[in-house]
Amino acid sequence: MDLWEMAIRSLLFILPSYFANATPVLLGGGQPLDAKRKFADGERVFGDGKTVRGFFAGICAAVLVGSIEGLALLGSWLDLYGSAQKYTIAGFLLGSGTMAGDLLGSFIKRRQKIPRGKPSWVMDQLMFLFFAIAFAYPVASHLVSLESVLFLAVLTYFVHIGANVLANRLGLKKVPW
Numbered sequence: 001m002d003l004w005e006m007a008i009r010s011l012l013f014i015l016p017s018y019f020a021n022a023t024p025v026l027l028g029g030g031q032p033l034d035a036k037r038k039f040a041d042g043e044r045v046f047g048d049g050k051t052v053r054g055f056f057a058g059i060c061a062a063v064l065v066g067s068i069e070g071l072a073l074l075g076s077w078l079d080l081y082g083s084a085q086k087y088t089i090a091g092f093l094l095g096s097g098t099m100a101g102d103l104l105g106s107f108i109k110r111r112q113k114i115p116r117g118k119p120s121w122v123m124d125q126l127m128f129l130f131f132a133i134a135f136a137y138p139v140a141s142h143l144v145s146l147e148s149v150l151f152l153a154v155l156t157y158f159v160h161i162g163a164n165v166l167a168n169r170l171g172l173k174k175v176p177w
Helices: 003-027 052-073 084-111 121-143 146-169
Strands: none
Touching: 003 052, 003 084, 003 121, 003 146, 052 084, 084 121, 121 146
């Protein structure tokens, strides 16, 4: 597989995760996942930014994107999984991993007393990516190589910055990070 094919296939693989990560900004809000409970250190478990609606909307968005990819790519030279069902399963696993990684990042940031909305490159941009890849690995191991993970880590950095600046300019986020 050449570099361009690896890059395209990696992007198509992670696309459900990117949508899962962005969807809570658009559809989140409501009841916090931690129900405003505090951890043993006296800080909130996750904070107000992690909501039930945002969590499940993120997973649903990933399933939808995975399913659409299955319809669009199945049988083409870019077919990643070979069956529509595997695209949907991959979407679910990528979305679940994305949201779990995002939650863990938030949990760790609260333990480090990093205020809500303050950036942390590893927690904000890489934690969701690595969890998404790990969760999807059972159905996507053939898509995960050192090269693809490195490519996605670099790509995610730029996608994350661009998406946050755009969300800020559109008034969806208070800060551009």
